[in-house]
Amino acid sequence: AQTVTQSQPEMSVQEAETVTLSCTYDTSENNYYLFWYKQPPSRQMILVIRQEAYKQQNATENRFSVNFQKAAKSFSLKISDSQLGDTAMYFCAFMKHGNQGAQKLVFGQGTRLTINP
Amino acid sequence: DVKVTQSSRYLVKRTGEKVFLECVQDMDHENMFWYRQDPGLGLRLIYFSYDVKMKEKGDIPEGYSVSREKKERFSLILESASTNQTSMYLCASSLGVSGQPQHFGDGTRLSIL
Numbered sequence: 707a708q709t710v711t712q713s714q715p716e717m718s719v720q721e722a723e724t725v726t727l728s729c730t731y732d733t734s735e736n737n738y739y740l741f742w743y744k745q746p747p748s749r750q751m752i753l754v755i756r757q758e759a760y761k762q763q764n765a766t767e768n769r770f771s772v773n774f775q776k777a778a779k780s781f782s783l784k785i786s787d788s789q790l791g792d793t794a795m796y797f798c799a800f801m802k803h804g805n806q807g808a809q810k811l812v813f814g815q816g817t818r819l820t821i822n823p
Numbered sequence: 824d825v826k827v828t829q830s831s832r833y834l835v836k837r838t839g840e841k842v843f844l845e846c847v848q849d850m851d852h853e854n855m856f857w858y859r860q861d862p863g864l865g866l867r868l869i870y871f872s873y874d875v876k877m878k879e880k881g882d883i884p885e886g887y888s889v890s891r892e893k894k895e896r897f898s899l900i901l902e903s904a905s906t907n908q909t910s911m912y913l914c915a916s917s918l919g920v921s922g923q924p925q926h927f928g929d930g931t932r933l934s935i936l
Contacts, residue, residue, distance in 0.1 A: 751927040
């Protein structure tokens with residue numbers, strides 16, 4: 707079974723700083739997908755970024771980028787020029803490649819990120 | 824944009840009641856999921872469905888059942904609610920293609936008294 711570990715329950719940085727959230731996972735699969743989701747306070751969970759394991763290039767979405775280290779089974783999220791609106795719970799998630807039953811997510815415990823003015 | 828709608832934002836029920844949580848998606852997604860979210864535990868999968876009338880157990884199915892009679896609707900049923908089922912429940916849907924992201928509803932905060 708796959709497991710996902712986020713070792714930082716809470717983090718806090720000043721506005722405009724860069725922050726990195728850690729995520730490690732354990733799997734025997736070779737082909738899979740990794741995701742970061744954001745859940746603002748009392749608001750909907752939304753996708754931040756997605757990485758395909760067979761792609762060596764790290765995914766980026768504007769101020770959000772990942773450092774994907776497949777051999778180390780590490781998938782960290784970097785937020786550059788952090789903004790107050792980045793305050794949220796962040797979840798790392800893993801999905802196997804495959805049909806039907808494979809298409810479920812395994813989530814980490816979450817990191818509560820606070821951006822201070 | 825994909826819209827996943829959960830019937831209630833907040834719900835209070837009593838121990839022993841049968842509780843229904845409803846979820847509807849408007850994007851013709853094949854997959855639908857029910858999670859519960861608890862502090863420090865992240866999201867844990869209760870049940871999921873990859874087609875109408877199909878269901879598979881997730882990691883914590885005990886005390887729950889589901890129903891998917893129509894493609895757009897996925898219901899979570901607490902057969903006899905207990906206080907340890909007090910939690911946030913999240914519904915999600917996704918296309919039936921490998922690697923597709925899931926889209927989430929706003930969640931239902933359920934309290935069992």
